[in-house]
Amino acid sequence: MNSVEGLVNQIQGLSTTASDVLSLQNLLKQADDSLHAESTRLLPFLDQLDPSKHSLGYLYFLEACTAGPVTKEQAGSYVLMIARFITSCIAEQIRLAPDKFITVCKRFKDQVLLLEEPLRGVAPMLTAIRKLQSSSEHLTALHPEFLLLCLLSRCYKAGLSILEEDVFEVDQPRDLFLFCYYGGMISIGKKWFRKALELLHNVVTAPMSTVNAIAVEAFKKYILVSLIHHGQSPTNLPKYASSVAQRNLKNLCQPYIELANSYSNGKIADIETYVEANKDKFESDNNLGLVKQAVSSMYKRNIQRLTQTYLTLSLQDIANRVQLNSPKEAEMHVLQMIKDGEIYATINQKDGMVRFLEDPEQYKTCEMIEHIDSSIQRLMTLSKKLNGLDELMSCDPLYLLKAGRERQRFDFDDFDNVPQRFNI
């Protein structure tokens, strides 16, 4: 008890200047084990510490406190405490002990789920991410946890802000996989299929030495979303995908590959029978809804193809060519597509004719010019970043060593270990 009290005093004393905080950190590291030993009795001490000033100390105490198994009643109080801590803590202090912070937040998530109120965790987790990130391009271990909470609470919009940011620095590959997978699922939920495709593509083509379950599930969704968005499924993974993925992913997702094949044949009856036959498999993967969306996207694609060939077409003809049952159904489909902005057409109900129009976008408005301009700016920044990275890499001594070793040797001098004449 004494040591704990003493620790509390020290925390209170040493939490003001940066150098003090550093020495405090050393003390805390040494005292960590003893804190864990006394975890059950630490709760009252927390009241003596102020999270907004003594963040680091509070963090250590909190981490030790919540280390053991937690009951539902305890969970309620812990959740409040951790939420308050996250909102009021000082970012610089907690960045000194990121692992502890991450552990605390993960436990927070577990408790929130235990209470079956994921919504309570969404906002605090977002704040936690912002405080932990060193920059907006940094992917922390908390990102996937946050997205998981968003998914479970169906609060998709909150996930949007995180998804819109570009990620370039990653702590742990597993975080990235989960992040992109959950991000893909959220995007599917909001019907942002292009974003979903991008995120799932990242999972599937990420470097991996063995196939992991996340990649397999992501690949299944990737096929379905490609069908919905592009009307065709990726036949082969691009060359930069890992060889492990290229060899194995297809074998593990056989029903989906066959679904994609029957989609490309274009017969709606075939694909519907296939879906019926394999309903259980799709359902066990929780993909049945997505599969149904893929099937209905087939009608859309067929109608879109008609716009390329016809100027006007009767509803009866549309129904025949797209294999719908009646002109009424065709009318409903076309109407829905016009509303969603997927085709440009007018329906003449008197004659039962649909007239297909050209895309009215003339690329002459101010908004369009601004859009193009901002795209150019964005791409130029990206390009500069790429060049910067390339320059950095070409100065890296390890790279030079390897490149030097593998270069052609025409001269005796070339056989040295370190490249003396490095010709780029």
Next chain:
Amino acid sequence: MDGIEGASNPMMEEMQANGTGGVDGSPLTSTSRRKNRPIVSGEPLDIEAYAGLYTGRTKIKRLMFIANHCDNPGMQLEALRMAYDEIKRGENTHLYREVVQKIDGRLGPNYAMDAAWCSTIERKAEQRKEKLESELNAYRTNLIKESIRMGYNDFGDFYYAHGALGDAFKSYVRTRDYCTTSKHIIQMCLNAILVSIEMVQFSNVTSYVSKAEQTPEALDPPTVAKLCCAAGLAHLEAKKYKLAARKFLEVGPELGNSYSEVIAPQDVATYGGLCALASFDRTELKNKVIDNINFRDFLELVPEVRELINDFYSSHYASCLEYLGNLKSNLMLDIHLYDLVETLYDQIRNKALIQYTLPFVSVDMRMMADAFKTSVVGLEKELEALITDNQIQARIDSHNKILYARHADQRNATFQRVLQTGNEFDQEVRAMLLRSSLLKYDYNIRALRKH
């Protein structure tokens, strides 16, 4: 449209009645023209005239092919009878047995199995083979190049006459090592080509044609013509219609009947004409076919093909397609063309459709359907297929049955492509930076573990 069709009919009648030849006015008697034009539109094939164009093994093969694929039993029996007679003049007992089986006694006792003849031929063959072998061995021990070459050549001829095509080919190829002059090489190549064509192995044909063409000194015009024909046939079998057409159009008039073991000049005209029509564009068609003086002589032999090419060029599609329809049944009996007829016809028809719509901004589909002798519904389906295939730039107004030409707006298309490319670049570079960061992490972990 009606006026033109009326004009072509009296021309046809005039040709048949007066016996005058084609446009050049070269005098031909009606009987000789009969011999030169066995494929007369609409009438069943005159087998005797047709068979008269060929000699050797190809004659037998063609007759048997006609017998197998013809519906008319009279023609079948006629073909089989002629095949039987031809085989009896040769030494191929294998084919003989085949033909007798096909005849099945339907032609009477004269055309039944003559076992005595078979055994005589086979015995003679054995004797001849032994003799050739001993001669060849003698030559080989004496190491006289020319004799060895002739020995192998004789072997090749022997095997060919008896239908052992693989052995014939091998023997001919073995003369290669003993060829001293370019004439020998040409002879070897021609033999090899002949056997390869009979064996339906056209890859060998192409290689031997190129080999022969590499010895220009000994190439006289008939040989050049023969090589062009062989090359054309090889391309035809490989379904490379454009190349086949070009080769057939290069065949000079010196061919005459010198290559009757393989191909007749009528065939050169038909194959060349149809392939050109299916694959050339208008300029090439005019320059290489219509204005080609050499090829005109060949086209004289098959006036229907000449007429249909002219009709196509002058946009008289109905009569062009009518000629095609009439020729079809006889072309299906040709051993090289039968499996390609459908494809060629489809291509020609598609070209006609595309050419019809090209000059117009809007086309009334009813008039077009009349011009092509089809229904509006059928025409709509065909046009839809061509539009989807991007061969016609147009849109169909299904309500009023009008086809409107549609020219893509380049400016809009460019903007769209630009924005799309920008997005793709954006996505790919970001994904690339992400992947590189993962790889760096991986590398660092491995480096840490090593230390």
